[in-house]
Amino acid sequence: MPRENPDPPYYSDLYKVLAPVLREIWRSAAAVVACSEGLRELALQTAPTQAFDVIPDGIDLDKFQPALRGDVSKVRILGIGRLIPRKGFDTLIRAAAALKEKSAAPFEVEIVGDGPERKALEALTEGFGLSKVVRFAGTVPYERLSERYANADIYALTSHAEGMPLVVLEAMATGLPIVATDVQGMDELVTDGVNGRRFRVDDANALAIHLAELVDDAGTRRAFGAASRERVEVYSWGNVAEAYLEVLSKATRR
DSSP, X not given: OOOSSOSSTTHHHHHHHXXXXXXXHHHHSSOOEESSHHHHXXXXXXXXXXXXXXOOOOBOTTTSOOOOOOSOSSEEEEEESOOSGGGOHHHHHHHHHHHHHHOOSOEXXXXXXXXXXXXXXXXXXXXXXXXTTEEEEEOOOGGGHHHHXXXXXXXXEOOSOOSSOHXXXXXXXXXXXXXXXXXXXXXXXXXXXXXXXXXXXXXXXHHHHHHHHHHHOHHHHHHHHHHHHHHHGGGBHHHHHHHHHHHHHHHHHO
């Protein structure tokens, strides 16, 4: 499906080649499912008359449980993802530099993941003098990721494009406030002022402002985090499975 400024860039040409194939595959299918309204809208650009059901990704609510850290001496901001341009981790680093000027409270940033941009991101971190503030954890086995969420106080998503990011669902299930770019799926997960904040892609200053609000106010962090957990309950695998069974039932009747 087409995206603005795809990563890698050659995807834009690939979409043009694949569009007729995708339309034929979708047309011949009994049902086609998108994981968010944002992706459904993108798919409609390729096939305007195609019917799409929307069923979100699911989350294991038993594996990812709220971790009540209470008052902390240093607020931990977490970001997880492959270190590629589309994930926008440079925005998080630039925001961390601005946050030092906007908040007197101690904080640290942990970036979990690896990829081709790691050296460039580490150099950017050093250039801002943030080597003691921003930590690159590298790849963490999935079975250990819940520990990273549990040791965090804020989750930051800086992606340029998404569908229904599992990392945000996992962070919400852990009871974290979310600060995220206003990309596909985020309007369905994050309500501004309720369980987090949304901001424009690449706007490091806006991200810094939102992070400062949460770094400085533990009460807001807790309130947003509780709202995240409450909101994510509908994304349990039980509910998602029921939605897929309903789609399959309709497809069978057709």
